[in-house]
Amino acid sequence: MDTDPLVDVEQLVLNLLQKRERDYLTVKQIVAGLPAAPRQRLALTTSQSTAALLSKLTPHLGQHLQVYRGSRSSYIGRHLSPEDLIVRCIQQKPGISSKQLGTQLPMAKKPYITALNTLLKTGAVVCMLRENHTPCLMVADTHMPLPVPSPETLEAIATPEARSAFKAAYDEVGQGGDFVRIHRLRNALGWSPAHFDQILRELTATYTVELHGGDPSLLTAAELRDSFTDPHGTLYITMSWRGRP
């Protein structure tokens, strides 16, 4: 049976992250950690620039991985929201200072501070002061659902053009139906998973679309993977357009 090389790369990277017990690694660490065969197949060498490596790897990252752009480097890691990344990092290093945490996360300062403030506001993360006045962070004892970014905190990327493209794909794929499968829309648009998810989140947050659970038993594993899972872990399979055309 033919194997899908794209799935292979995604799985290999996930295996590597699991082996290193990390959620993300720099692009060059990822390339160095891949077995020789896929490296040769994709013509990847650590001597190439990060940008060149990313251009070759990005199309193969699948649903479970994404590119993170930090202040000093670019990373590839598990597909996680900024809040999830922060919580997982604090869980690994309880008591870490907010400044130290910022330097270790693969994200720029502004979205980091925004996400951390959201977590503090909802009580998912608590902040305590050391004797030297350094603020240190702990995950709250009671695990609360991670807050969903409000429309204001999202860095809006659902431009009018993106919204029009989304609606056009919805009409085409749905053929007039009210319940359109998300994985079909994703495939029709051909956007990166992170970009598609971000647009979908924005359209959801502005009540432009409504997500539905649907019946997972009707879908294949690949179709389920290409559906949408929200920050609470709820799987959505179909969607309806509710906003203006």
Added chain:
Amino acid sequence: MMDAEAKLTLLKQRNPFASSSVGDPWDSPYPHVPSINEQAFDGLCHLMAQKAQAPALNCAGLILGEVGSGKTHLLGRLLTHTATTQPPFAFAYIQPIEDPEQTYRYLLREVIVNLCRPAHTAPYETQLDALLASVCCDVIDRHSRPQGKDKLQAIQREGLNVLTYLRPAVLEYAQKWAIDLLCRAYPEMSVRFLQVLFQFRLPEQRATAVNWLKGDGLDSAEAARLGVPERFEASSTRLEQEARDMLASLGLLLARYRQPLILCFDRLENLESGAQVQAFGKMVEFLVDTAKGMLPIACVRGQQWQERFRHILNQHVTSRLETNRFALQGCTAEQALALVRSRLASVLDAEAAEAMFPFDAEALKQLFQSGFHSPRVIIARVNERLRQILDAGVVAQTSPSQILLEAFDRQVRTILQDFDRYPPDRDRLRRALGLYLSYSSPRSRGSIESVERPETERKYIDLVGTLQTGSATSIPVTILIDVEPHSSAVSASLTRGIDCLGPEASGLVVYVRDARCPLPPQWKTTHEKLQRFKALGGQVIVLDRERAARWYALALLSYAVREGDITLITAEQQLRAISQDEFAAFIQQAFGGDTEFAFGEIETRLGQSGGSAAV
């Protein structure tokens, strides 16, 4: 005014967020939030108003919504609305059909069972009483002298039950006049249907009349008393036609007396085979095109409708349903808060509910402002928060089996509270037994394998399988479920059981009967046959009230699981539906090997047989 501690205690005792599922609109305990699915509700109300104005109008409604979107709750809201409409609507909630070969008989039975439920408005006991009263008023008014007319009008004006004022002699005249009038006006009206409807009023005939109206077979004595021919000899085609004619006659009465009936088809995900979906389509087509005064409303999951039902049903049916299609919509953050407030108000005082005690309203709003959320998701998430508050942050995870057991117990209680609403039903007993035999754990004496419904002999035999014993011996198992009230039908079923036992009695044959269908002592031949069946090694199980309720509860619970109606919140705070595998595990855990529980008698009988075979 209560202090905070007292309020928390009250919430702990009567948690208004404990259930996110409306099992049955008749039993919906939760308040309605007008703004949720307002458009769909208004649209359906307009449809009902049109139907009330013109009962012959050919129309139907379709409610599309995914799991937890509030389909059944919306039906409950329509049920409440039916009591306020002028004229009032009758209401029927139809569970999914099991046997497509009995389409019209099933529809008739479900309609009559619903019409015999207690009416939600005075003065009539049931919806069927109200209809009969309208017939009586009509004909008595036409044949009375002015003084009698005045008296009749006064009774109606006072909102009193007309039927209690009619002496038997008057009722007899009314029956004759009604048959004359209605059969002249509507040549297709069934005279026999009208005759039995009038006997429904007589206390001594009421139960038998209801059984006949539901399409059940009666024993010879009952049939003679009611003045109707026996149904035992009638072919399936003949019985289907009779049920269709009775439904059509009922529709004519509903239309003439402006008491339209709304029929709500719910849980359609349980229609597993194409034949079952087509049977549903046949019912809708009949209700729209032939039966007057009846408005079918179907509730289907959106994705299932688009990807399955539309491809099985003919266009004639889909177009009728889709003409009045209403897609349910999730709640905005404001609606979510209104929902939380309304549930709190069902337990706490208005002031506390308004203040969203014990929640932080702003935090809840933030939780739900990320887009539309289904009512079920909202209730489940708020329930988790409430439990965190009540249990000081420690939330014990509830296992799928525990959730299913609670839902099962609830269903059993519901059935026992109104047992008449769940009449003896061979299809549901078969479903329950099939689930039990397929999933319960292997017995000490062996296990049942490959349980299935036979392709032939379905009239008598419900399930066949093989009992594998520890000694590697295979014993064929045959199960006959019988709720027939006619001696000849019971005899025929027992004869088939005796045939299955064979001369060497090598197989296990179990005859199951709902205790509500007793074998009267005067059925001597039938009793002799029963003794012979037992003497040959046949096993007889008579389900008493408690046990039958558990069987029916399991069948209904399987509908709810299939619909995704039973949910849990995982340790990762994810809301998800209980899966079929978890349901299977629950059956294994709850019923397997427990001789005292719902299927104890079956368990004991199978164990005995396995033991004797091993010897």
